[in-house]
Amino acid sequence: MAGVYIHIPFCKSFCSYCDFYSITDNSLKETLVQSVISEASARSSYLEGEEAETVYFGGGTPSLLEPESVARIIEALRKNFVFAADPEITIEVNPDDVYEGFFRDMHQAGVNRVSIGVQSWNDKRLRYLGRRHDAAQSAKALDAVFREGFENVSADLIYGLPGMTTADLKNDLKKTFSYPVKHLSAYHLTVEEGTKLGRLRKEGKLKETDEETSAAMFSLLGTFCREHGFIHYEISNFALQGYISRHNSSYWKQVPYIGLGPSAHSFDRRSRQWNVSDVRKYIKAISAGEIPYEREELDRITIFNEYVMTSLRTMWGIDLQHVEEFYDKELHDYLVNLSGKYIGYGLMKREKNTLVLTDQGRMISDNIIAELLADL
Numbered sequence: 001m002a003g004v005y006i007h008i009p010f011c012k013s014f015c016s017y018c019d020f021y022s023i024t025d026n027s028l029k030e031t032l033v034q035s036v037i038s039e040a041s042a043r044s045s046y047l048e049g050e051e052a053e054t055v056y057f058g059g060g061t062p063s064l065l066e067p068e069s070v071a072r073i074i075e076a077l078r079k080n081f082v083f084a085a086d087p088e089i090t091i092e093v094n095p096d097d098v099y100e101g102f103f104r105d106m107h108q109a110g111v112n113r114v115s116i117g118v119q120s121w122n123d124k125r126l127r128y129l130g131r132r133h134d135a136a137q138s139a140k141a142l143d144a145v146f147r148e149g150f151e152n153v154s155a156d157l158i159y160g161l162p163g164m165t166t167a168d169l170k171n172d173l174k175k176t177f178s179y180p181v182k183h184l185s186a187y188h189l190t191v192e193e194g195t196k197l198g199r200l201r202k203e204g205k206l207k208e209t210d211e212e213t214s215a216a217m218f219s220l221l222g223t224f225c226r227e228h229g230f231i232h233y234e235i236s237n238f239a240l241q242g243y244i245s246r247h248n249s250s251y252w253k254q255v256p257y258i259g260l261g262p263s264a265h266s267f268d269r270r271s272r273q274w275n276v277s278d279v280r281k282y283i284k285a286i287s288a289g290e291i292p293y294e295r296e297e298l299d300r301i302t303i304f305n306e307y308v309m310t311s312l313r314t315m316w317g318i319d320l321q322h323v324e325e326f327y328d329k330e331l332h333d334y335l336v337n338l339s340g341k342y343i344g345y346g347l348m349k350r351e352k353n354t355l356v357l358t359d360q361g362r363m364i365s366d367n368i369i370a371e372l373l374a375d376l
């Protein structure tokens, strides 16, 4: 089992909270597509022995690509990697990129899952986030996606904006679930340095949401989604039965993946590597027959810590048998001992051979995970 990630590093403008790598000069789009296709061919052996189960077009803004370009990339992937019988092929879509027939064309290109960046149903908050669309465009995009052939649809929301209340979040959730979406990713706003919001914070012009309100929002999110039949399968992700994102789950389960395009990361269970975060350098290197990447060999403890970090965020939790078999008895015992305290506080629970966070534990997951990381 393996995944393929394609990074499309173009945006029409920068959102105020975002620190992903992208550029606003879209003139290199076609050259980039060609470079990604060349990279797929040059690295066709990276997933040797593994079947690709998922493809994810992320960014940046992959919905800026022509459906025909998406089709060419998928065709190249199929040529260079061995695919499972029913791969999940997702594209992230910004509502303002959607035109009549957009989803029909993406469907024909081979995409079978769509993730729409709604973020908020409130125009004022959308402007605060620097989004290019308004709520009416999100509504139009959601109407179109179901009309034009997709049923595996996810929506993204951002909560915890300054001044936002739990009632505001409830309105966003109600409006989102008035569409037959099967999956929801809801992220608390994090203010990153180097972004517009980061600068506002430095200037004292941004007051972040207090912990109590954030906790109340997180609790509302979980309750609301459960009441609507959604499984809370990862801290920020919810899905109806049968619609858990296979691609994201593979990251959390340490399945190998290849990342194509500028700044894309790859992981093969022993090492992690990442392409240069510069579109022009990337294109130049690929056209010269080189892959512009840096690589880090991962030692046993680093891989173990990554496993703890990612698995504890999910409903599957830490598989103690896997830890004993794949790592060793020492790390198994280390986890069993350390988790005792959290089990006592009601923040974790042990179910047969797994350790999972309780709802209460999920609210302070970062703190618990930080304490469980090994430094042996």
Ligand code: SF4
Binding pocket: 010, 011, 013, 014, 015, 018, 019, 020, 022, 059, 060, 061, 094
């Ligand atoms: S949030 Fe998405 S659309 Fe906005 S700048 Fe970041 S990558 Fe681009």
